[in-house]
Amino acid sequence: MNFDPTATDPDAHEPTPATGRAFRIGIGGPVGSGKTALTAALCRALTEVRLAVVTNDIYTTEDADFLRRAGVLDTDRIEAVQTGACPHTAIRDDITANLDAVEALEERHPGLELVIIESGGDNLTAVFSRGLVDAQVFVVDVAGGDKVPRKGGPGVTTADLLVINKTDLAPLVGADMAVMVSDAHRMRGTLPVITQSLVETPDAPDVAAWVRGLLR
């Protein structure tokens, strides 16, 4: 940061990815927070976008099968990655298997615009490598407890978007939404937070709008 008002700093934002490869969005978060449901919702909502999905679930083909059964995506637009029982390693420390999957999808579908990489369920320290994704979403859910946002961790504090999922369950599990949202904003500064319930809005309109903003 240069404090001289006449000096020109380098652009602080990531460059737009070179043409010829799809934009890559990572979706991470704890087990059961609703990553696959969000991925399916985005596939339904973003009908105008040529997209494909890479799944990293510990049960290898479980999520891919879910997406296929949901009928939201053709089978050949889904790649399942095996993570050697280390889901965080496959998205952060050694992204080779995921890059191979992305490249396989790009070769199979020329002109692909978006690849959603869904991580295997992990803990609050798991984030995607910037070498793998251009932007990342971290999904936590109300049923996991309203203390999760203030626990922090790189997922909550650094993800480009934090989604607090399953808001319809808040009264049932005794979670205080006001506390969750204010904790999330306090931990994240200016980074955005979206609360949603896929029961009430099955096509995740707010997250879909955020993704569209990235693709423009």
Add this chain to the structure above:
Amino acid sequence: MDISALVLADSRYPGGGHVHSGGLEEAVSRGLVRGERELPGFLLGRLRTAGELAAVFAAAAALLPTDWAGLDAELDARTPSPAQRTASRAQGRGTMRAGVRAWPSPVLDALLSAVPRPHHPITLGALTGVAGGSPADAAAVAGYLAVSGPASAAVRLLGLDPFAVNAMVADLSAELRTQATRAAATAALPAADLPAPGSPGLDLLAEAHARHHKEEVRLFAS
């Protein structure tokens, strides 16, 4: 030993090795490896067969021959299991992706234009050679990775004591050293005359793993 060998043999090298178990996952699911008692035998067997073949070809590649396609085809011919060939090329490509950034060279460009997805041992040898390492260095790396990967997979799959498993790998030091010397001695042979140690058991486990993966849960790619 050249420092590049340490970089390549490091389990933190981002070449995609952590998703391969070298047949161990299938052996575990069949009850052939249940714990600390069976693991040393599995590792030694793997080192003397698949590890020996990898060491031989890594050493030959470290001499940076010009006929990369020929060397790659000879290793293909010594790898009868299609699943093993797929796993080797996946690791070769991943290792090369990280390697060309670390040690950029026209030699690697020539290799990749001849063989876009080279076998893992050939990648290890070429990277070691380009970085200034010897055939023996490359052979030691290939042999070590042939056992360190499955050893780590055993810790993850069976929850074994990591100190015990690490000691098993360290116990293979003498075997690894003589293997590297042996592989270096044959490195300059014409590719067709390189040794061809086989591992039918591991070939069958690799095929079974690939088959089961389509039907049921598998955590590792091989």
